[in-house]
Amino acid sequence: MPESKPRDVGAREPARDLGLSDAAISAGRIESDENVWTRRLVLFLRVMAAVSMLQGLYHWAQVTGFVGTEDDAFEAQSMAWQSATIYFAVIELVSAVGLWLATPWGAVVWLTTVVSMAVIELMFPTIYGGNLIVVGFQAAFLAAYLALAWMAARERPP
Template identity: 75%
Template sequence: MSDVSARDAARDKARDRDGAMSMAGMSSERIESDENVWTRRLVTFLRVMAVISIMKGLYHWAQVTGFIGSEEEAFENQSMAWQTATVYFAVIELVAAVGLWLATPWGAVVWLTTVVSMAVIELMFPGIYGGSLTVVALEAVMLGAYLALAWMAARERPP
């Protein structure tokens, strides 16, 4: 008799546990785990950078199409180096934005290419866009933030 009552008690306990687990799964409260907190932060950062890349790409396209600037600053009146750099950034910024939004590895690579390209153009060829150290500093801060977040996210996942 004790074996039967022990089995019934174990069955009741399992039923209660299963009921509790199924109710927890049905509850509207979401239990947040701290397992992937850096990965979520990295994806959020990439999405913010995607929005910024879209704005930068559209700005360059506005320069190409003549939506912004005066007649003296028209695309046709600029140097060949300026025109080339502007078209390059108009295309690559929007490509990077798509990849960043999707949080794909190629998106980060394309975005890193745009960051480094802009810094090189500003530092090595100041005649094209004016050589603004502020732009270089902002690009360096964004690059540093990406590298720090990517490193912390990589540390979350075991090899």
């Protein structure tokens, strides 16, 4: 019976070394400029996720009374204002999660919030005051998203 050699614990098998080096090479690979618009789109979605989260938290602060005076209290507002505030308090946080994950449903929910806010500001000025600056920002965010999504779609082959 041949005597077995004690195995060196520090020694690695050649095939295993090859696998590790391939993994290390692919993990450290620098991405080419092929996906530059996709990366920009994801960065934009993450920024919009942070903005949506802050807006949602602000609406919840209005509901709970952390912001505003007694005259601005949630209970003292009209039913339309209360309904819109609760709607945005919920949908903004949902869209923030979806945008951060860069999921298609997150973009859809975010687009719903953008259009909803613009419609409320333009068509129902008695609710939030009809602030055209808010509408302008919403339109700019929407245009930026559409431009980035279009450029990202162009860099991927069909």
